[in-house]
Structures are given as structure tokens and as C-alpha cells.
Amino acid sequence: MTDLMNDLETTSHTRTGATVELRGLHRSFGTATALDGLDLTVEPGELVALLGPSGCGKTTALRTVAGFERPDSGQVLVDGEDITGVPAHRRDVGMVFQSYSLFPHLTAIDNVAFGLRMSGVGKAARRARAAELLELVGLPQYAGRFPHQLSGGQQQRIALARALALRPRVLLLDEPLSALDAQVRLTLREEIRRLQRQLGITTFFVTHDQEEALSMADRVAVMSAGRLEQCAPPAELYERPASAFVAEFVGVMSRIPARAGANDGTVDVFGRTLPVDGRLPGAAEGAGGTGEVDVLVRPEAVDVTADRTGTSRIVGAAFLGGTTRLTVRLADGGEVMADVPTHAMTTLSVGATVTLTLPDRPVLVDRHSRGSGGDGG
Known part of the structure; x- marks a missing residue:
């Protein structure tokens, strides 16, 4: 049995998170600058929220970590390894999108197991791992349902379980709660934070919602015009802003x-x-x-x-x-x-x-x- 399959069959959910470094990232689209020398280090097991106005570069930064965008210059390092040129599917990164992006023709358990199947994991091992994750996100009873039979909050939990299936070193969350109603958002953000702490996985969370960022993150990185204005714990960010922009944007x-x-x-x-x-x-x-x-x-x-x-x-x-x-x-x-x-x-x-x-x-x-x-x- 492969090392991956052995790892998937372990009973422990805990894994030490990775250190992620963004060094001098520049990215332009035509005449528009999305990233302008972005520097940011996220420590192992830390949840950092990327917060800023529309067009500030937070989603581009996330997509650059995922490998969906290639920077014009600069580096992305995970545990000291330069992965800037590594294809997205080889980065050991899990991603949850705003729009769920579940396969409509697959059941919940098959959606969760999809990445495992693509990685060559045997049927029994991937079904066991998928069932374990459905239990982790509180949806074991919905294993046989299709996406159209699930609520928005349930679909997003399935998407989260799918992103965690391969035990990625880094988890990327791209405004995962913005399509949900207020009460579901509140419940799901608490569950995401609980799971993230339980798994000890290094996490980037992109959001435009200040309350989400301040309530969930270990640190909040406030961005403006492709640059980092300040990255600090929520209380410090609120009480000791480093710039007038941060002072007026946060709260x-x-x-x-x-x-x-x-x-x-x-x-x-x-x-x-x-x-x-x-x-x-x-x-x-x-x-x-x-x-x-x-x-x-x-x-x-x-x-x-x-x-x-x-x-x-x-x-x-x-x-x-x-x-x-x-x-x-x-x-x-x-x-x-x-x-x-x-x-x-x-x-x-x-x-x-x-x-x-x-x-x-x-x-x-x-x-x-x-x-x-x-x-x-």
C-alpha cells in the first residue's frame, strides 16, 4: 500500500501545518496592478484572513498560492521550498471556492472522494476516508445525496471535506461563506474555525466581511492596491492601526x-x-x-x-x-x-x-x- 494510503487510514486528524512565505509578489493584468510587491509570512497552523476592498489583490494572492496564477515576479515558498513554478495539482494545497463547485452528478461521498480517486487511492481506502470526513463536518447521514438535494451550507461543508481529503499542507478559502444567509454563515464560520484548529492546518481565508475576518483569524492581513498595509491579531489591528487606511477600513x-x-x-x-x-x-x-x-x-x-x-x-x-x-x-x-x-x-x-x-x-x-x-x- 502506498504512503498516501497509509496516511489516509490513520485515525488521527492532526497534522502540523506548513510555513507559507510570499516574497515580493508582483502581478499585473494589462495596465492594472493586482499585486505590488506583496510580502507575507503565515506560520504553521495559523489562520490568516486576507481583507481589503474590491480590487485590492487578496483573491489574486490566494490564487497565486494555489497555483492558478503565476506571478510576474516574486516567490511562493512552503516550508522553505520554492513552489512558484509548480503546477497547481502538485502543490499539496486544498481550496474551497465561494460557489461550492461540487460535481452535480456525484453523491456527497463521491464528491469528497474525487481527489483521492484521481490520486489512485483504492476504492475501500477512499470510501473510508470520505466517510471519515463526512463525519468530521457533521454530515454522515447525507453521504448518498446529490448536491441539488443539499442546502447551501451543507454543500459548502461537502466542499470543505473534499478540500481536506488529501490532507493538504495548506488550506485556501476563497470567500466560502458569502453566498450563505446570515445564520448559516455564523454557524459555518465557527465550524470552519473549529476544524482548522483541530487539524492544525495553515489556512488563508479571503473575505470582504470584517466581522468574519476579526472573529475567525489569528491574524488579519489588510491589503490595499496590491500591497500589505498591516498584518496583526484582530485586537491589535483594531486598537493600534498602522495607517489611516487600516484605521478607517477596519471597523x-x-x-x-x-x-x-x-x-x-x-x-x-x-x-x-x-x-x-x-x-x-x-x-x-x-x-x-x-x-x-x-x-x-x-x-x-x-x-x-x-x-x-x-x-x-x-x-x-x-x-x-x-x-x-x-x-x-x-x-x-x-x-x-x-x-x-x-x-x-x-x-x-x-x-x-x-x-x-x-x-x-x-x-x-x-x-x-x-x-x-x-x-x-
Whole structure:
């Protein structure tokens, strides 16, 4: 019996993940640049989400790892081995697509076993492995059903089982949940994360959904224009963004026009002088010597107080359960998002005038955006 067949017949699901390195990847399509010197290392057993706006290059990066795209320059290495020129079918990589891509004429168990059959694994061994995987994804009772007899979530589980059948060193997930409804997405993302941890497989997860990325990933790689803006654990990404792009792309962020202090590392905002967290490029740089900057602030950091003499006004409120997100219009016409406890809405109704304050801690500051308006409070 081959080594592959021996491996498939083991009872353990655990396999040490591989290290994947993307080094200086460049890829262009005509005049459009998809990857512009992308560098990223994913550690063994790690799940890294590739997140960014449409056209940022995240899917091209995934397809380059899979072998479906060949970079114009740069390297893809797995455990130190350069696989840039290796055909897709020889890369020991499993991939799950957004559209399931199951064979409609095959049953669930035969779909799972398809790759094993193509690899020459005997019928008994591949059926046993496929049955094992159906058990792993919670669908052993659907082994004999065809794809059209399964729900979208069930089909995606079958696709995941098929991708895992050959025990790949790397798993690639290309927006696998985007075609599913909200409740199924929530359930399946938890199951994918559980399986990924159980198997210890190195995983790339492409998504446009920030909540998915932040809830599932060990690290989130935020991309823009084919380059990596920041790769960090979710909490660090949210609380300590490395650029204004990351700060505004991940979560909700308001820009509050303010005035930088006289080279003293402070900024005047909402009538208070606060220290500047100077990590962002352009922090505390005035526009044309005027000292105008934008303070970047999360909704949960804005304190809202009902004030009949206040110069700001609540113009919108969105119920989010225990919190309500307010849209507050400043005196200059700019708007700020603020999260408040829902029980506080007895005094903070739409139309009420309010005063806004920020906590006494360093604030993120970026170059002033002319579209933001002037000072407000």
C-alpha cells in the first residue's frame, strides 16, 4: 500500500501545518496592478484572513498560492521550498471556492472522494476516508445525496471535506461563506474555525466581511492596491492601526477636524487638549502651516451628553441591542458616530442637542481632509 494510503487510514486528524512565505509578489493584468510587491509570512497552523476592498489583490494572492496564477515576479515558498513554478495539482494545497463547485452528478461521498480517486487511492481506502470526513463536518447521514438535494451550507461543508481529503499542507478559502444567509454563515464560520484548529492546518481565508475576518483569524492581513498595509491579531489591528487606511477600513472610524498644538505633541479637539498618538504617517502635520488635522476616533470612544446649549445635534440613531449608534452632526456640518448604552436613549433622542467629549488618552491623528469641515464640538 502506498504512503498516501497509509496516511489516509490513520485515525488521527492532526497534522502540523506548513510555513507559507510570499516574497515580493508582483502581478499585473494589462495596465492594472493586482499585486505590488506583496510580502507575507503565515506560520504553521495559523489562520490568516486576507481583507481589503474590491480590487485590492487578496483573491489574486490566494490564487497565486494555489497555483492558478503565476506571478510576474516574486516567490511562493512552503516550508522553505520554492513552489512558484509548480503546477497547481502538485502543490499539496486544498481550496474551497465561494460557489461550492461540487460535481452535480456525484453523491456527497463521491464528491469528497474525487481527489483521492484521481490520486489512485483504492476504492475501500477512499470510501473510508470520505466517510471519515463526512463525519468530521457533521454530515454522515447525507453521504448518498446529490448536491441539488443539499442546502447551501451543507454543500459548502461537502466542499470543505473534499478540500481536506488529501490532507493538504495548506488550506485556501476563497470567500466560502458569502453566498450563505446570515445564520448559516455564523454557524459555518465557527465550524470552519473549529476544524482548522483541530487539524492544525495553515489556512488563508479571503473575505470582504470584517466581522468574519476579526472573529475567525489569528491574524488579519489588510491589503490595499496590491500591497500589505498591516498584518496583526484582530485586537491589535483594531486598537493600534498602522495607517489611516487600516484605521478607517477596519471597523467604524470618524474623522473629527481639530487643531494641532504648537509642536508640543498635542491636539485641541472638542474644547480639550489631548496628547497625540504619533504612529500614523502625517500625524500632527498641519495643512499649509495652519495646524489643521483630523482626529480619528471609534464610536465607543465618544462620550455624548444631553445639553440644551450644546452646538451638536443627534440626527440619527441605529439600535444595536445593548448599544445604540448615534449620528451626531457638528456645528460645522461634519458628522461623528457615537455608541451609547441603549438605556441612555431616554435623554438622547434624535433631534436633541448634545455636547461631545473624548477620553483623556492619546488620540490617532492624520493629515486634515478638506472634506471634513472645520472645528466642531
